Amino acid sequence: MLRKMMLTIAGITVLITILPGCASIAEQPEPPQLHKISVQRIETRLKNQEIPAAMEDFFKLQNSTDNHNDEVQLDLVEAHISTALNDAMQNALDSSDFTEAIKLFISADQADWKQVFENISYEDSGPISLDGLMRDRFNWYINNGQPIRALAYIRQLKNFSSLTDDDLILLLNTSLEEQQYTVAKQLIAALRSRNVPIETELPPESVYRYSQAELLGGTVTIWVNRGMKIEAGVGLPDRVIGSGFYVDRRGYIITNYHVIQSQVDPEYEGYSRLFVRPSENPDVKIPARVIGWDTVFDIALLKVETESETIFSFSTAEVQEPGERIYAIGSPAGLENTITSGIVSATDRRFLQMGNVIQVDVPINQGNSGGPLLDEDGNLIGVVFAGIEQFEGINFAIPVRWLIHIFPDLYDQGAVKHPFLGIALQENDKNVEVTYVLPGSPADRIGLTAGDILVALADRKISDMVEAHDAILNFAAGTLLKISWTDKQNLEREECTVLDERPRIPLEKAIQYDQAEKLFAPAFGMQVEKFQDNILGTKYIVKKVYRGSIADETGMSVNDPFSLQQWKYLNKEKVLIAQVRIKKRKAGFLETGVQLGTYTETTNFL
Secondary structure (H helix, E strand, O other): OEEEOOOOOOEEEEOOOOOOOOOOOOOOOOOOHHHHHOHHHHHHHOOOOHHHHHHHHHHHHHHOOOOOOOHHHHHHHHHHHHHHHHHHHHHHHHOOOOHHOOOOOOHHHHHHOOHOHHHHHHHHOOOOOOHHHHHHHHHHHHHHOOOHOOOOEEEHOOOOOOOOOHHHHHHHHHHHOOOOOOHHHHHHHHHHHOOOOOOOOOHHHHHHHHOOHHHHEEEEEEEEHHHHHOOOHHHEEEEEEEEEEEEEEOOEEEHHHHHHHHOOOOOOOOOOOEEEEEEOHHHHHHHHEEEEEOOOOOEEEEOOOOOOOOOOEEEOOOEEEEOOEEEEEHHHOOOOOOEEEEEEEEEEEEEOOOOOOOEEEEOOOOOOOOEEEEEEOOOEEEEEEEEEOOOOEEEEEEEHHHHHHHHHHHHHHHOOOEEEEEEEEEOOOOOOOEEEEEOOOHHHHHHOOOOOOOEEEEHHHOHHHHHHHHHOOOOOOOOOEEEEOOOOOOOOOEEEEEEEEEEOOHHHHHHHHOHHHHHHHHHHHHEEEEEEEOEEEEEEEEEEEEEOOOHHHHOOOOOOOEEEEEEEEEOOOEEEEEEEEEEEEOOOOOEEEEEEEEEEEEEOOO
């Protein structure tokens, strides 16, 4: 199947340690909903083990100019949170829950509360550090039979400086055994740069490179049997055909989510059976099950009870360049073992809700979805996922950089969860502007508003949407994060907030929670203001139009008055429609009717 797209708080300690927390700039406006924050609410959060959320509330209460709590009470609350945070970290370490431990450590680090962990005892390994927790995580997965997942976490590191020589040697042996040759080459280079002798017998250079023909053995055809369908009174087989490839010799396969959607989508009603056909024996049907899936990046991880001798190795290149030679392997129209070649046409297309995709000039058809996209060395650089039916040769693939972000989480049962700040953004020439803030979201809780400029996430500077998505994906939902921005008065702001879990479609949630006039910016690219709301009707005026937006392309401009005739959300199609009557300045203020439409799976939410 080829996805088609259109262009368009517990016990109080006696010793109290005063911790600085996230500082606020003097004379800042207080964040919204502050009146709801109380010591009792913090106590409740701690009882529910919502430690980062309790920290966020404490900082707001501490910084409140309308604070009815005396200083001694706040000190006791702070001590209470510190004890809960310390206990939660000890419990996470004792149970080898390194994901939770890392979330707690990052939250404490962002709030300058790391000293809370100074007296924690953990295998006599010294003070807790983020590097140490990450090392313990990959060692745990290696020792518990999940080496590919361990190596996936290593790929997320920008460099290996935090790893010891013994770490590097262990990982090298693991990567060679698991045929993860791109990681192996990086580890060999790191060891040689440290002048560390490599006692492992290294294979010849030729082993590090698969030919396209050899890689065929690591691909499969995905079949989803959905029974029968009726078309024009005739019963026809209802089947979805896609492609996939092995990423773990234990029978784990990557494909597209939309290929296997009927297997896991609670809204699907009907028969659905999943199996794969191996490339070397296409007449054999092997039952498969879905392990994890990501609806945002259109990726799924399958499991079959068989092993593969050929495993795809992820490329280390973060970006590709237009003109690079590439290859795709798949089963177009169910024709197994098909290899096609072409070039990278473009690299920064925005079709997914997060990140970007590669546009490729490679022959791709129905059945190619979920297949691997390879460079000339046979390394995986992307996953084929879509094409524009009306235009031959315009096809798209998900870059491996985004797959690396989510890959370890796919091994957990169920849908991958992403973090969410709750804002829509617009790229300007030199910065990224907040155009919308979802009510009740993390951004709303700290006082971000439309018109503010996002500066940094966790001290990482942000200059565009791809960078913002790349930055936030390094953190789990429920993590306390430091957000920096410049407000409309040009004051620098910095606050800590706990990331929510990203909704399936953020704009769809905004439609349910907010007024139409506030949604023109994230949906259509223009800020509007209501200037008449009476018996004669409701009228608005355009206050700002964002370059390259739907409003801009429709010819709307600042000070154009309009009335909203219809506001409709087509849930099945995931399309928002607004019909307006507008007097465009560019058209001599002649009143005309305009229909604006947009897919709600927009790319501008963070």
